[in-house]
Amino acid sequence: MSSSYVHGYGTSEVHRLQDQATTLVDLLHADTGYPAGAQVLEAGCGVGAQTVTLASRSPHAHFTSIDCSADSLVRARQTAATAGLTNVDFQQADIFDLPFARQSFDHVFVCFVLEHLARPLEALTALRGLLRPGGTITVVEGDHGSTYFHPDSDYARKAISCQVALQARAGGDATIGRRLFPLLVAAGFAMPHVSPRMVYVDASKPSLVDGFIRKTFTAMVEGVRAPAIDAGLLSPGDFDKGVAGLYRTAEPDGVFCYTFFKGSAVNT
Amino acid sequence: MSSSYVHGYGTSEVHRLQDQATTLVDLLHADTGYPAGAQVLEAGCGVGAQTVTLASRSPHAHFTSIDCSADSLVRARQTAATAGLTNVDFQQADIFDLPFARQSFDHVFVCFVLEHLARPLEALTALRGLLRPGGTITVVEGDHGSTYFHPDSDYARKAISCQVALQARAGGDATIGRRLFPLLVAAGFAMPHVSPRMVYVDASKPSLVDGFIRKTFTAMVEGVRAPAIDAGLLSPGDFDKGVAGLYRTAEPDGVFCYTFFKGSAVNT
Numbered sequence: 001m002s003s004s005y006v007h008g009y010g011t012s013e014v015h016r017l018q019d020q021a022t023t024l025v026d027l028l029h030a031d032t033g034y035p036a037g038a039q040v041l042e043a044g045c046g047v048g049a050q051t052v053t054l055a056s057r058s059p060h061a062h063f064t065s066i067d068c069s070a071d072s073l074v075r076a077r078q079t080a081a082t083a084g085l086t087n088v089d090f091q092q093a094d095i096f097d098l099p100f101a102r103q104s105f106d107h108v109f110v111c112f113v114l115e116h117l118a119r120p121l122e123a124l125t126a127l128r129g130l131l132r133p134g135g136t137i138t139v140v141e142g143d144h145g146s147t148y149f150h151p152d153s154d155y156a157r158k159a160i161s162c163q164v165a166l167q168a169r170a171g172g173d174a175t176i177g178r179r180l181f182p183l184l185v186a187a188g189f190a191m192p193h194v195s196p197r198m199v200y201v202d203a204s205k206p207s208l209v210d211g212f213i214r215k216t217f218t219a220m221v222e223g224v225r226a227p228a229i230d231a232g233l234l235s236p237g238d239f240d241k242g243v244a245g246l247y248r249t250a251e252p253d254g255v256f257c258y259t260f261f262k263g264s265a266v267n268t
Numbered sequence: 269m270s271s272s273y274v275h276g277y278g279t280s281e282v283h284r285l286q287d288q289a290t291t292l293v294d295l296l297h298a299d300t301g302y303p304a305g306a307q308v309l310e311a312g313c314g315v316g317a318q319t320v321t322l323a324s325r326s327p328h329a330h331f332t333s334i335d336c337s338a339d340s341l342v343r344a345r346q347t348a349a350t351a352g353l354t355n356v357d358f359q360q361a362d363i364f365d366l367p368f369a370r371q372s373f374d375h376v377f378v379c380f381v382l383e384h385l386a387r388p389l390e391a392l393t394a395l396r397g398l399l400r401p402g403g404t405i406t407v408v409e410g411d412h413g414s415t416y417f418h419p420d421s422d423y424a425r426k427a428i429s430c431q432v433a434l435q436a437r438a439g440g441d442a443t444i445g446r447r448l449f450p451l452l453v454a455a456g457f458a459m460p461h462v463s464p465r466m467v468y469v470d471a472s473k474p475s476l477v478d479g480f481i482r483k484t485f486t487a488m489v490e491g492v493r494a495p496a497i498d499a500g501l502l503s504p505g506d507f508d509k510g511v512a513g514l515y516r517t518a519e520p521d522g523v524f525c526y527t528f529f530k531g532s533a534v535n536t
Binding site: 150152182185193198204 | 414417418420443446447450453454462463464468470471472521522525
């Protein structure tokens with residue numbers, strides 16, 4: 001997995017992810033809460049952008065938040081400390097070689113992680129093994145193929161395709177959101193339920209125009225400029241036209257649509 | 269406007285539209301109701317697929333439902349009579365030459381109409397002139413560019429593009445849904461509000477698998493097979509692969525996503 005473009009790494013990416021979590025927090029987290037005493041595994045916490053929301057919304061549950069990157073965990077611990085969280089333990093661990101006993105968690109939460117994995121189905125199956133019977137998994141992923149906007153722009157769509165192609169070359173799938181239901185089924189979970197979380201932005205929602213169109217989505221696409229050009233996916237001029245096309249959708253007559261998917265299921 | 273492909277015309281299309289209205293009725297209509305005595309103009313009622321829902325949900329309002337097609341109106345009158353509706357008057361009229369006095373309606377309802385018009389902004393502006401001050405307009409449109417699915421299929425996307433291209437050649441815009449907000453603003457309405465109505469279908473929703481993936485969306489795409497091939501947009505073999513790709517998404521591991529947009533605004 002190339003760390004040169006994958007989001008979640010690098011200083012500006014940290015800010016982008018934190019902006020994203022603040023902007024989208026209700027959309028993605030409003031219906032997630034864990035009871036007092038519950039043992040919850042957050043698999044792939046990255047820099048802790050979701051951890052803060054997750055743990056503060058369930059203050060009497062206990063979270064074990066893992067990530068494979070020691071650098072990300074340093075950031076995550078800082079973020080959690082700044083937020084005054086006392087119900088999270090951070091631990092470096094590989095999602096394919098998890099240092100926990102079978103059935104040791106009541107719940108698992110996974111957000112923006114499967115998209116980076118070459119074997120998402122194996123990851124889900126491994127995570128299911130850590131859940132007690134009756135325990136739940138919650139998975140949140142984006143889907144870049146869900147993106148459309150007004151005015152439409154061929155260049156903007158090509159720039160987005162660069163991100164999708166780079167993520168695919170690194171073994172991931174930037175359009176995994178739509179696949180959550182069949183993945184949960186294939187991993188052996190019961191009662192799978194997936195709901196789309198569409199971000200619809202027009203000029204009546206200025207905070208999303210700035211927070212989502214500009215600072216989240218377009219900033220993410222801009223972040224792959226160098227690797228996309230290095231890989232010969234698009235010329236510098238065409239890439240910049242694409243980014244300009246995305247910013248154009250933030251004008252008063254613009255509209256932008258993107259959909260996250262949130263799935264939940266039970267281990268029987 | 270070529271009537272050889274535009275949906276809403278032809279016998280099988282009538283059934284498809286009625287299937288569609290039945291399947292999607294709550295998604296599109298649940299939040300529309302008019303008070304007793306209200307005078308409501310339904311502009312572009314076609315074969316009456318929406319009229320029945322609209323008028324039966326607001327039994328004490330009075331509807332004037334117009335269409336430019338005499339043939340469609342014959343069907344619409346039959347449908348309304350079968351449903352026992354007594355609060356609808358049907359009338360043949362051109363949306364660009366409306367035979368009504370200014371400010372003669374309390375509300376206007378437009379569903380799956382603007383997508384077929386070369387000048388949707390002018391249509392909205394003309395309709396605004398028929399509304400009393402404080403009257404509302406409600407507009408519902410689809411957006412074929414909002415379609416994505418699993419498994420993904422290049423051929424399926426190309427087959428959908430045929431429909432979009434044919435509708436564009438006829439002066440319409442099959443991706444107009446995303447433009448409702450700027451159109452309502454440009455037409456001079458106040459308080460515009462647009463909400464997406466996403467149809468998310470996976471195997472946990474068998475009625476939508478059949479009613480939406482197969483009988484509504486794929487049936488619509490299949491309906492443009494002959495004109496798409498005649499226009500040289502796709503070879504017969506490739507078109508059929510596209511249709512097969514769409515049906516494939518109705519299998520147990522498939523997922524299908526489509527978004528309608530519903531907008532409302534006020535005439536000041």
